[in-house]
Amino acid sequence: MGIVERKEREREEMRKLILEAAQKLFLANGYEKVSIRNIADEIEYSPATIYLYYKDKNELFFALHQAAFTKLIQEFAPIAQIENPFDKLVEMGRLYLKFAVANPELYDLMFIMTAPIDTLDCRNDVWEDGHHAFLVLQNVVQACIDMGLLKHNDAEQASLMIWSMVHGIVALFLRRRLSMFGDDRVIPLMEESFLLFIKTLETGL
Amino acid sequence: MGIVERKEREREEMRKLILEAAQKLFLANGYEKVSIRNIADEIEYSPATIYLYYKDKNELFFALHQAAFTKLIQEFAPIAQIENPFDKLVEMGRLYLKFAVANPELYDLMFIMTAPIDTLDCRNDVWEDGHHAFLVLQNVVQACIDMGLLKHNDAEQASLMIWSMVHGIVALFLRRRLSMFGDDRVIPLMEESFLLFIKTLETGL
DNA sequence: CAAACTTACTGAACAGTGTTTAGCAAACAA
DNA sequence: TTGTTTGCTAAACACTGTTCAGTAAGTTTG
Numbered sequence: 001m002g003i004v005e006r007k008e009r010e011r012e013e014m015r016k017l018i019l020e021a022a023q024k025l026f027l028a029n030g031y032e033k034v035s036i037r038n039i040a041d042e043i044e045y046s047p048a049t050i051y052l053y054y055k056d057k058n059e060l061f062f063a064l065h066q067a068a069f070t071k072l073i074q075e076f077a078p079i080a081q082i083e084n085p086f087d088k089l090v091e092m093g094r095l096y097l098k099f100a101v102a103n104p105e106l107y108d109l110m111f112i113m114t115a116p117i118d119t120l121d122c123r124n125d126v127w128e129d130g131h132h133a134f135l136v137l138q139n140v141v142q143a144c145i146d147m148g149l150l151k152h153n154d155a156e157q158a159s160l161m162i163w164s165m166v167h168g169i170v171a172l173f174l175r176r177r178l179s180m181f182g183d184d185r186v187i188p189l190m191e192e193s194f195l196l197f198i199k200t201l202e203t204g205l
Numbered sequence: 206m207g208i209v210e211r212k213e214r215e216r217e218e219m220r221k222l223i224l225e226a227a228q229k230l231f232l233a234n235g236y237e238k239v240s241i242r243n244i245a246d247e248i249e250y251s252p253a254t255i256y257l258y259y260k261d262k263n264e265l266f267f268a269l270h271q272a273a274f275t276k277l278i279q280e281f282a283p284i285a286q287i288e289n290p291f292d293k294l295v296e297m298g299r300l301y302l303k304f305a306v307a308n309p310e311l312y313d314l315m316f317i318m319t320a321p322i323d324t325l326d327c328r329n330d331v332w333e334d335g336h337h338a339f340l341v342l343q344n345v346v347q348a349c350i351d352m353g354l355l356k357h358n359d360a361e362q363a364s365l366m367i368w369s370m371v372h373g374i375v376a377l378f379l380r381r382r383l384s385m386f387g388d389d390r391v392i393p394l395m396e397e398s399f400l401l402f403i404k405t406l407e408t409g410l
Numbered sequence: 411c412a413a414a415c416t417t418a419c420t421g422a423a424c425a426g427t428g429t430t431t432a433g434c435a436a437a438c439a440a
Numbered sequence: 441t442t443g444t445t446t447g448c449t450a451a452a453c454a455c456t457g458t459t460c461a462g463t464a465a466g467t468t469t470g
Contacts, residue, residue, distance in 0.1 A: 251420045253419075254419060
């Protein structure tokens, strides 16, 4: 009686098929131009079918947002090799920036768009992916404090400040609020601002 | 022959009527639920009429975004009284944060939504409102440098770093990425993070 | 004043959106 | 071979932004 197991498996495959089609269209055209009908066309099913596997578009976006988090975490793997926690912190920031610039749509989905978060809100769920990622940062900051590399002793506060700065520059860039600096200067300026921030952590501005 | 003048005046009044109706609905229901038809209903005109005064929805959003900037600048007026440029900088940050928390939809329109910026892009225009606001910050930072209150000597870089941090915390909050801290802790945490940032500017983290 | 022209506005349509539902055919269980 | 469940879809609903032909009023001209 392996039928229910097979059904379960088929169901998961269908969810994956939808998700990957959505991801493909999403990365190719940007999230604004991805409609349920587009995705349905892509996988050669009716639009209504998608609703048998995902409650609504927000839930689909939430699943995409989760996939983006696993990608970010993968790209963070190399930092485990770094001994010094402050160097680790700096490299985390650099990789975070790099990820955002290389995957603007994914970053948007993870940290700017409200769509994925809306499903959490209406399910009274917590944002586990985000919380987990924040705790990774907080642990590194705590390690810095423990080794006397940072004098401020509240790791949570310090982590929020650091995340805010890095997110800030990325968010301004992705939502085209740095256009006044000119297209050719923006990316270098972002990097310089990040480096200046690191220097400021060490010795003040 | 004051007819063309009167017509011009009536045109401006109509633009204002549309803008204020849009603003009202916008602040009451959030931008996602404001449609051209809603606005048309509000002012008791046909939806098509709105297109005689604004090219498209983005242009209307751009006009709203401009109005929000004049509001922000108004709220920044008191900082002119402050002598010490570093105190000025701190107060600017505080007012910026306050504005964002008090007017989340306006802040979103100014610094997060892409809609208003899209009209600039397709007109090959520059973001004057944003650039002007940034220069206000940059001037204060430059004054700090000139008085030896900040040691880093590139005011543009330093300003971008400061703006990024403050925008970052606001953007994370407005897009509900700080939910893990609990509704009651978020606002205090934001303020603490900001104060920690100021302290970091002075002496490092 | 009447005719010609201009302007301001609108009803209706177009092409799209997310989402729901009734119904149908195939797969399964009895 | 029945009866039941499952997977899927066509069609519709209620929206969205936007365009355009047509109308009625305002304005200018003869």
